[in-house]
Amino acid sequence: MKITQAAAVGFVAILLGQSWAVAQDFRGNTKIGQAVYEQHCLRCHGLALDGRGPDAPYLIVAPTNLQTLKSRSKSDWELLVAVTHGVLFSPMHGWRGRLTDEQITDVLAYIRLMAPFDAVS
Ligand code: HEC
Structure with missing residues (x-):
């Protein structure tokens, strides 16, 4: 039982780590994105x-x-959520x-082309 739990925790950790690591390239058309x-x-x-x-x-809230490293270190997923849903209490609508x-x-592929993902090390 204990071993199963540890394995489960490990598995989840691997999953989380991986989704963070591999979800870093939008396969979009950068020309259209531009x-x-x-x-x-x-x-x-x-x-x-x-x-x-x-x-x-x-604008009340600056775009x-x-x-910045703060943006570039965000996962593709985080940027996608910001673009589809917008940023609360800011002029950035969904x-x-x-x-x-x-x-x-x-457009996200274009952003990642111009401001490539950069992990905070
Ligand atoms: C009216 C001005 C405006 C327009 C137009 C606009 N944005 Fe934004 N955007 C903002 C503001 C303001 C924020 C949030 C700033 C904050 O909360 O600090 C933001 C946030 C974002 C973020 C989140 C960045 C992060 O690091 O979390 C992304 C990604 C983004 N915008 C992409 C886009 C894309 C793609 C478009 C066009 C489809 C777009 N924006 C159009 C003003 C704009």
């Missing part, structure tokens, strides 16, 4: 994804600088319904 980004995201997040888009100065699932995958 077009989506330029049309819908650039005005806030900026050309260099640094949060300095033309609309940024007028995230996607180039894009589900406004963009197709494919467009969201593509």
Whole structure:
């Protein structure tokens, strides 16, 4: 019984570790992603994804600088949740319904191309 429990805990730990480690590449089309980004995201997040888009100065909550380690160390899943559901109490609304699932995958692939995943070591 004890051994089974330990094995279960170990298994869960491996699963969690793995999903974190392998879920780091969106298989989207970065070209389409770039077009989506330029049309819908650039005005806030900026050309260099640094949060300095033309609309940024007028927002109550500054758009995230996607180039910071804080953002780059987030898993694909965390970024996906932010884009589909939005960020609470901020001008970043959810894009589900406004963009197709494919467009969201593509734009995330573009973000990861421009601001690659970087684990906090
Ligand atoms: C109206 C301005 C605005 C637009 C347009 C916008 N965002 Fe955002 N975005 C924000 C703000 C503000 C935040 C949250 C900042 C905070 O809470 O610190 C945010 C957060 C995010 C995050 C979370 C980053 C993190 O590290 O947690 C991602 C990812 C993101 N935006 C991607 C996008 C994408 C992709 C688009 C286009 C489809 C987009 N945003 C369009 C303003 C915007």
